[in-house]
Amino acid sequence: xxxxxxxxxxxxxxxxxxxxxxxxxxxxxxxxxxxxxxxxxxxxxxxxxxxxxxxxxxxxxxxxxxxxxx
Numbered sequence: 001x002x003x004x005x006x007x008x009x010x011x012x013x014x015x016x017x018x019x020x021x022x023x024x025x026x027x028x029x030x031x032x033x034x035x036x037x038x039x040x041x042x043x044x045x046x047x048x049x050x051x052x053x054x055x056x057x058x059x060x061x062x063x064x065x066x067x068x069x070x
Contacts, residue, residue, distance in 0.1 A: 025057030031065070039067040 031051055033039060043049060045068040053062045 025059075027056035029054050029056055029061065029063075031063055033065065036067075039065075043067045045069075 029051075039049060043066075046066070047068070048064040048066045051063040051065065053060055055061070
């Protein structure tokens with residue numbers, strides 16, 4: 001129990017704030033799917049094929065391609 005409890009002292013108050021400043025970055029990544037029909041025929045529903053990692057706008061990304069997603 002806090003020493004201030006029961007002594008008639010008001011609880012201390014604090015405040016806080018934060019700001020997010022987003023900068024716009026542009027870029028692109030071309031994902032080419034060779035054998036599209038084969039990927040649909042051989043990849044189970046709910047499974048994905050991952051792209052190789054790539055960097056755009058200073059961030060590392062990868063794409064999960066779901067050929068059977070509905």
